[in-house]
Amino acid sequence: MGNTIILEYEKPIIELEKRIEELKVFARERNLDLSDEIGTLQIRCDKLKREIYSSLNSWQRIQLVRHPQRPTALELIDLIFDDFFELHGDRLYGEDSAMVGGIGLFNGQPVTIIAPQKGRDTKENIERNFGLPHPEGYRKAIRLMRQAEKFGRPVVTLVDVVGAYPGIAAEERGQGPAIAEAITVMGSLQVPTVAIITGEGGSGGALALAMGNRVLMLENAYYSVISPESASIILYRNDQYAKEAAEALKISSRDLLEMQIIDEIIPEPLGGAHKDPKQMANLIKEALDRNLTILKGLSKKELAEARYERFKIYGTINGTN
Amino acid sequence: MGNTIILEYEKPIIELEKRIEELKVFARERNLDLSDEIGTLQIRCDKLKREIYSSLNSWQRIQLVRHPQRPTALELIDLIFDDFFELHGDRLYGEDSAMVGGIGLFNGQPVTIIAPQKGRDTKENIERNFGLPHPEGYRKAIRLMRQAEKFGRPVVTLVDVVGAYPGIAAEERGQGPAIAEAITVMGSLQVPTVAIITGEGGSGGALALAMGNRVLMLENAYYSVISPESASIILYRNDQYAKEAAEALKISSRDLLEMQIIDEIIPEPLGGAHKDPKQMANLIKEALDRNLTILKGLSKKELAEARYERFKIYGTINGTN
Amino acid sequence: MFKDLFRSKPKYVTVRPHRQPETSEKKEIPGGLWIKCDKCNNILYKKDLEKSFSVCPKCGFHFVITAKKRIQQLTDEGSFKEMDADLKTSDPLEFPQYLEKLEKYQEETEMKDAIVTGKATIAGRKTVIAVIDFNFMRGSMNTVVGEKIVRAFEVAIKEKLPVVVISGGGGGARMQEGVFSLMQMARTCQAADKHSKAGLLYIAVLTQATMGGVYASFASQADIILAEPGALIGFAGPRIIEQTMKQSLPAGFQTAEYVHNHGHIDHIVARPFLKETLTHLIDWHAR
Amino acid sequence: MFKDLFRSKPKYVTVRPHRQPETSEKKEIPGGLWIKCDKCNNILYKKDLEKSFSVCPKCGFHFVITAKKRIQQLTDEGSFKEMDADLKTSDPLEFPQYLEKLEKYQEETEMKDAIVTGKATIAGRKTVIAVIDFNFMRGSMNTVVGEKIVRAFEVAIKEKLPVVVISGGGGGARMQEGVFSLMQMARTCQAADKHSKAGLLYIAVLTQATMGGVYASFASQADIILAEPGALIGFAGPRIIEQTMKQSLPAGFQTAEYVHNHGHIDHIVARPFLKETLTHLIDWHAR
């Protein structure tokens, strides 16, 4: 795990692993047989891992999905799809590299893939505008959605985005209308749409790509109308209560599944996607395959209608009317 | 006519009118009855006008439609339509005031009106970018065409444009694709479209708005793939042969009617539209009414198909295949 | 003639931006007969203000008005029939202190939530109208606002009617209903789209202020987008942008005029001309 | 795997702009075995150049190639069946000296006009292909080019086939056929649109140079727009823009890379990878 960046809640595990390592060295140097003791410690350590990683609170999970080594969209695309040809540009104003899109093969079937793209390091992050799309990014997405519809291809989105970029030029070029248009277009496509929230599901900027017939979510991902930090500022006048806000907003995959906002949780490898991206991709593949199969039987019109009905349930005003 | 700007070929008329005026003053001052002589001269003058104005060559007509007092699109709209509500913006990047559009009433029927707009004076011309649209102008036009189609409204265009603006930003924002898209969209609309070339019909920038089921043209307007000046430069290495180029390119309304590029010539008041804008508007109204009536009987599909067939004839390669 | 209305530019069109809208009560002068203009600071007689459509006669500033007053101004007298008046949120997240907050607003405004919808005639033409009320939690969008907008579009589809939405919310999506507020962006866009695909007319009137989740959903998806002079319109709030950009904003940024110049608004219409404008547009789209 | 092709960026992608394309003969070195690269000025052995798809092995410059050679490079051997080979213009304007000029080009190129169209297979998949030849009057669009493009789309609609267009014309619409050339912009757009509405695939490959009336019609209306590195792509010519703007143009202006960065091109593909790219895209759209 050498260069892995360690999160706060992982420290007890790291400590214990270090002790085990030291004990192994000690046993080797002194030529002692400590395999029983080391074995017990190892079991203890595995238990600790499961305990810690399965009981993460919402705020800790946010730390986890913001982990700089969490696989980015392009890394996941590479692992999930057999092939991928990137299509660039909105055909209007620009090429937004904070939003990638193209055609890929999934189990031999062509699909349109759309995903916001974060960078891996500072250089890449500057290139990718820290994964914050401008209107061009959403308009590229709209263009590719319409293209997918023309050719009857399913649309698969991988969503990991803090939000749409808040900036002067983005406002001038219609960030709001671009997001609205993406919601509208993806919301009425006559092809199967599967949205997978893989990390940060930040407000309208995420929803614009999350109008799935099926909305899946990685175990540690979050999906929220507002960042917990901003909520903390509004509620408590400073950002020190982000942890509390995260809980109150019910943004974890488990909460969202319970509230039927999402359809399914895709489990992550122990400790998070970045501990084993390949396993992560396999878990996504399994879920994606299953969900695309569910949608296969529906006609064009049924797909659009089913999506309308899917989102209609969030209007239920309990207790009145 | 006080402030009217005088074109070269009008000089004999102006000279004669001045003589008649002098004679009138002379008669009045000397208290002489010269009414017979003046009457004869007046008849002579009217004859001269008809002779000169009806035998203008292509180059002279270009001078005429470039006359700074030729009624602009908004002036014509005001005279032709009972009512007009301007709709602005492309909903993408900008508001291009070199292209106006909106909904108006024509004989009580709502129609969508789209027209490039020149300025009247320097200040207005700077505001209107000298009537040279950017991609935003064409995208506004596309938006309004689609809106018209949604509501089953006819589209009427008034075309007086030297061409699309040639500039760095216009290229960057896709001047070519924007024009192509406008041609495509207007070319396949399922509502009646009537294009009226009212002045300069400059190449692709004009064609983008001239995909009419019916293409009408004011008597003195021109419609060309290239400006005569540019053609002169290509053919003769300088712009001194624009007159010859204008003839060779066959860009006058009479030539174009003969070649079936246009469907009808709308006559102009003697000396050109600017001599009597009201009469001009009435002549346009009459023609527009007649042509919209022709299209009334066609279904949505028939309108699109008829337009396809209308332009298909220009592929006839005489003498072979 | 209608077009003449716009020929002599009304002075209201020159209104300057006004960043921080407040509920109108705040500016009332004790005694209750007078009010201070947010923009020019002139003291105005409240009855005069009422007569001028709550537009400051001195500077043209458009005061925030209630949904009720808006409906009075725009619809034919006595024609308005409210729909779904009793809808209340179920507080889906059981968000701390939310119900208490709601109760306070419900008492103050005599509304159940931040929107009024209904059917009315405008110059004799049947129309579905939805008006967001800024005074109720800054007109933010929650499940009730979303649901009532969706129902408004669905009624309009069923009865083949145009929809007029007056959108004026400060905060966009309402935080206290979390992801359920977010889902209203989805639903309202889908409903507006369904209405559009039925060939029907949707006019949005963007008023002070139309931001965030409201602007990034149904409010920007209309066939025709009108805006009141000086209204603040955008996706991200100016403060967030200033923090992100670490530079000051251009003059008039996110005002109706600025957004219009960037191509996102069809026409800026001062409040006194709004009813006549809607009348003509609805009339021209009647079938 | 196909995606690996693009992983190791081919050096061709870094090609710099090249403003004034010339017909390839101009640069031939007497003797005929050698040719000078337009860009890096290296002397190249012609047989080597042929092997490298007429891409300079030293600098990646993409030489202009004939329609015939292009079809050889892209289609399965022996599969190409030309359509409408005999179409000739009727000189609709009877334009001075035009027929003489045409005859000269017809002799030089052994083509009737600036385009070759036909049916072929690409990796076994039936495709309609249209290739504009720069060497014939700079690949400008006249009635023949327009008619053959329209017929290509119409055949494709009838037989439910994809269309691949290789567009490389210098001058856009051909002046000598005046307004008839202009009308080809109308017709080709309409034909491409009809093909699109039939749910069929259209790929445009923009090569050196795609300007004016070609770019402002069918060439920019494809489902997928590819471009060769360094190709000059735009509406107005750089000289016209310089005259209008009275300022110098930014570096790389109107190159494929520049236009790509402004959002108008899906992917820049170096010539050696073009057949494989088309193969995959056609394959993925086969039904």
Ligand SMILES: [Zn+2]
């Ligand atoms: Zn005031």
Ligand SMILES: [Zn+2]
């Ligand atoms: Zn070279």
